[in-house]
Amino acid sequence: MKGYFGEFGGQYVPETLLPALEELEGAFRSATADAGFWNEFNAYMKDYVGRPSPLTFAGRLSEHLGIDAWLKREDLNHTGSHKINNALGQILLAKRMNKGRVIAETGAGQHGVATATVCALFGLECAVFMGTEDIERQRMNVERMRLLGAEVVPVSSGSATLKDATSEAIRDWVTNVDTTYYLIGSAIGPHPYPTMVREFQKIIGIEAREQILEKAGRLPDAVVACVGGGSNAIGIFAGFIDDPVELVGVEAYGDGNRRHAASIGFGTPGVLHGTRSYLLQDRDGQVLETHSISAGLDYPGVGPQHSFLSTTGRARYTLVDDRQALDAFRLLNRLEGIAPALESAHAIGYLEQYAQDHKGAAVVVNLSGRGDKDLHTVLKEGL
């Protein structure tokens, strides 16, 4: 069926939105079949985002762990994370579709900043929905969005985090569907979003593959990325999906006990925000509150393609808790002079476990964003 990855995916949306999804799918298809579209996309990637992002050999970290660790430096992109790749791709679509207003949801604020940035670049009106809980813990990104001319709409319903911001963005879209483009930031939501987001994030995997072949003369043994909704992970996985390379997604294990955001690890299939995928829910199908120290991973669902890759066994999903992520944050600062986003620190944190029985292996880690935004949180926990 259309828009499914096995039993996952689909379009579970109010009837009002179906024509908009069809229009979007049509625009996406015609754009991606058009070399001109990709030329424009690639030009912005190079001259505005600063791509290709480097693949850095993490020498001291490698020595410390006894593996060869390579970092895909999405933290060096303009706006400080991989989110800009997708935001740029989708804004070019919005332009082709003549939409004057763009809305987005954001958790950590990275996608909100990326969306506000491309809206400023193209002169489009922008509203970003953000949970009040996240506004509190990601103040700096809120101010950045406002500076960029976006309206930040506080969402206080439910748990007041990314999940609720997403629901509110969908409600706005249903109401203003004629004029508004909904720029989803993760590989979630109804078809065609999970596919579209993957296609715009795929540039990470394509570059990383070329770079490791050039620098190491071989493919890596494993590719590791953190997974909330899963856009950075699906982007880097896409470059290696046909290779004999292990793909590892790292979910947020929160307090390492009951409060976490590990949808694949502990969830069951369910429907949220228009897509069927693994979901943290109770026995009545009520969606559970999640917890992670990283706002960007604090989401009860996951992109449907990840659920599919997990059930087919093509990718493996594992857990890193708040404490391990904080340790990894400090470690990467001390050994490599790099402050990773707390989201990406989960991927770094996994290397310790991985190295235990993979000595000498070559690993590419997607360093999906930089950690300046998280200093406040990290300092609260103590250096």
Add this chain to the structure above:
Amino acid sequence: MIAEAIRAKKRAVIPYVTAGLPDIETTGEIIRVLGEAGAAAIEIGIPFSDPMADGPVLQKASYRALQAGFTLDGLFSKLSTWSSSVRTPLIVMSYMNPLMRRGFEQTLARMRDEGIQGVIIPDLPAEAGEIYGQCQFMGMDLIRLVAPTTTGQRQKEVVSQCSGFVYAVSVKGVTGARQSLPIEIRRQVEALKTLTDLPVCVGFGISDARQVEEMLAFADGVIVGSHLMAKIMDSSEPVRTARETFMRL
């Protein structure tokens, strides 16, 4: 028989009630008085943690019902009492996830056995053919929504996989009372009536007797949800308030 019940009324008003608000016992009382007061059918809303098609009032109602301890088991234990307390057809309105959690077919079969005659699902998947088939097989009506944005081709497809009545959504947007309704709804309803013999009822945004009158000039019925739930939530006597609010429509 939902379609017949709507056709039998001169003034078919279908109230919507969030289950479990202020508690499940009171919901039963509200359903009984609404049935006695002449509701054409009654929609029972299953609270959901993430009601993306609902405006502030029904979001709040959902949230409060869940806070007050609503469970599916609690609901199921009451449905047969409710359905035998009124002669009015009862319809369940639920998002997909609570219906799917313990198996879609089992959940629907359970509700049918307890006397529920139809179901409305605001986030039904785009390809609803299979679900329509399951409902038909079980002898339950699948009431489909048609939006202001729904194109002619899709209208045909939807009404051909719909029973009970066609739910014409009056506005682009979420549920919730509105001062005025767009005039396009009339054309929409008239177009739908050329495509189906089912009753066509209008919902979203209806909040007073004047709007009910306006809609019934061309539609077969109206659904009133947020307006009723707002009054119920504000009241210290929810049962009496439900009855009085309904009577004024």
